[in-house]
Amino acid sequence: MKKFLVCYFPLLALCMLHAGEAFSQSLHAIVFADTNDPSIGSGDKQDFVNMTMEMSTIASATGLHLEKYFYSGSNCSKSNLMGVLDRLQTSSGDVVMFYYSGHGTRSVQDESDYPQMCLGSHYDNEFVPLEYVLRRLEDMPARLKIVFGDCCNSVAPGVTSKEQASKGFTVLSKSPVNAYTNLFMNYKGTIIASGSQKGENSVTLNYNDGSPAGGAFTIFFLRSLQFVVSNGMDADWDIVLSNAREATKNAVKHTPVYSVDVETTVDRHEGHAPENAATPDDTDGLQAPIDLLTAIGNDKYDIDLRIEVMERTLPVVFASPDVKVESVGRNGTTVVSTERAKDFMLRLCTLRNLVNLVEVDFKRDSNGKYTYLKVHEIYKDYE
Numbered sequence: 001m002k003k004f005l006v007c008y009f010p011l012l013a014l015c016m017l018h019a020g021e022a023f024s025q026s027l028h029a030i031v032f033a034d035t036n037d038p039s040i041g042s043g044d045k046q047d048f049v050n051m052t053m054e055m056s057t058i059a060s061a062t063g064l065h066l067e068k069y070f071y072s073g074s075n076c077s078k079s080n081l082m083g084v085l086d087r088l089q090t091s092s093g094d095v096v097m098f099y100y101s102g103h104g105t106r107s108v109q110d111e112s113d114y115p116q117m118c119l120g121s122h123y124d125n126e127f128v129p130l131e132y133v134l135r136r137l138e139d140m141p142a143r144l145k146i147v148f149g150d151c152c153n154s155v156a157p158g159v160t161s162k163e164q165a166s167k168g169f170t171v172l173s174k175s176p177v178n179a180y181t182n183l184f185m186n187y188k189g190t191i192i193a194s195g196s197q198k199g200e201n202s203v204t205l206n207y208n209d210g211s212p213a214g215g216a217f218t219i220f221f222l223r224s225l226q227f228v229v230s231n232g233m234d235a236d237w238d239i240v241l242s243n244a245r246e247a248t249k250n251a252v253k254h255t256p257v258y259s260v261d262v263e264t265t266v267d268r269h270e271g272h273a274p275e276n277a278a279t280p281d282d283t284d285g286l287q288a289p290i291d292l293l294t295a296i297g298n299d300k301y302d303i304d305l306r307i308e309v310m311e312r313t314l315p316v317v318f319a320s321p322d323v324k325v326e327s328v329g330r331n332g333t334t335v336v337s338t339e340r341a342k343d344f345m346l347r348l349c350t351l352r353n354l355v356n357l358v359e360v361d362f363k364r365d366s367n368g369k370y371t372y373l374k375v376h377e378i379y380k381d382y383e
Helices: 041-062 078-087 130-138 174-185 216-230 237-252 289-296 303-317 341-350
Strands: 002-006 026-033 065-072 095-105 144-152 170-172 187-194 202-206 212-215 257-264 324-328 335-340 354-364 370-380
Touching (some): 041 065, 041 095, 041 202, 041 212, 041 216, 041 354, 041 370, 065 078, 078 130, 130 144, 144 212, 144 216, 174 187, 187 237, 202 216, 216 237, 237 257, 289 341, 289 354
Parallel strands (some): 026 065, 026 095, 095 144, 144 187, 170 370, 324 370
Antiparallel strands (some): 324 335
């Protein structure tokens, strides 16, 4: 289980591609979160939001094509995890990033420093060792393989944070793009990390208002990563994880464990300006609704075309023109604006420098149309 404490972290951003370049390499983003658990589910839900948004940010900043394998609620299970690992197809230039948030445990016979993931189950035969995932990934032809687990097995009361969460939209500039590119494009090897060492409990933190912020190690990892990218630092993975470990240990008194086995690549990649890669062409009907909305906000197309796409897309994507759309800040919860679907889409038609829309939460009817949508907007400011 996870304990409940309180803290803050600056949540990051979302997804975009390099301007004028096409990359065949992919970021395989695998996230499992036990959001249904009655004791820790709310914290795990915030972890799910935080990490899926961060993985989208990484893909956006590096130009890697994002392949999403996101499992929460009842879909967080051993069978789905094994299915992903069995079906996963990677190439030599790819990055695979696995993340788990939920209950964890270990046997007295376990020699590994890393826990077993409960994956929403109370039965021992449904648990999967975190290190097993790394072993499976090591057999696959990907350049960089990262495995994170934020889990353990107890609950406790918390303390209060004195910090504020970021409440605005995300704006990517040259410094974070260069830092993301350095970490995710210029290293090869394997990384594994977990929120606590043998015999310790991991904790889940809350914001000042009592709402869940997520797992402590997840928070401090993201904070460490954000410090590096926001300052454009040429840092390595040991620095990112060492800072996250020390911050976690100092704040909540449990010690994350990690192993970094990477080396720099021969060919060094440089950062490029992120671009909105969404296209209004959906002749095959296969585009995700959020991608169609992102295309309407793509200023590479003139406003008349974007309005034409909006009129065609509105009845396909939304159950009615009056569906509520909330745009939220980087903390994933603070509402920046609330609009009717039609007004939201009209605003998209006039936007400049929009790189991506992140689907934070939604409800759909039986026809797959939105009856409610919560998004985060990502922009660029790239000189």
